[in-house]
Amino acid sequence: MKARVHIMLKTGVLDPQGEAVRHALGSLGFGGVEGVRQGKVIELDLTETDPKKAEAEVTAMCDALLANTVIERYEVELL
């Protein structure tokens, strides 16, 4: 089974890269962008077939390595 992890900076954490993207969009003439937040997506191929177990496993992976929960939040999506 496949899982997809979405990692974003927590609300309130300044995202300098997102800000730079917003400015670049502005300079291309896209004026209506009020904010840009940049995150990452990680796709995992798992041997686990039980969705509940898979979700628990991926959550543990997020806490141990994939996300830095000091500044980031994550969501696990099973595919």
Add this chain to the structure above:
Amino acid sequence: MKAAVLVFPGSNCDRDLAVAFRQAGFQVEMVWHKETSLPNGIDIVGVPGGFSFGDYLRCGAIAARSPIVSALKSHVEKGGYAIGICNGFQVLLETGLLPGALMRNAGLKFICRTVDLEVVTAKSDFTRGYNAGTTVAYPVAHHDGNYQATDDIRKALKGEDRIAFRYTEGINGSVDNIAGILSENRRVLGLMPHPERAAELTLGLTDGEAMFRTLAGAAVDA
């Protein structure tokens, strides 16, 4: 007095750090990241600068989960000294041995130059060779040195006198211009600037030498 310098794929300040330790009188052992234990009798562990594991995932994230870092954690739990410089600071934050996080510089540029730092506290074996409030010059070379922490952590760092160094002017967006912090027991220091690149006259800067000298003294007393 013995120092261990950890080496990860992508470390590039490991030998500079070893030279600075040796000049201060330390016997130095280089320790590869796959080792599961530190050599006997290590007083201080140095986590060097560089780009460990190519900065993949997050700066220092993969290095912080390598086998040798478990040994580093137990060394610190037993009251051993540790210093993390630049990427080494990122590794110490990723392990949770120090609080907070380092993010992309607010100006998005890689900053490579000598900066002035205020020594905020002299109450540690890293900073005892300086007077609190004085200014020292160390080089910085980083893209992700923007120190961020929650209000609670900032209060604790201030209240417990654990901010070791501050940039005299904001360079990378760090909260309170923090450049380096101490652990609760004041035996772990993490900082973005490079004292090991400012530890001999040949390099043009000598302000970092005092840090290694006082550490050597502390290791003798310990």
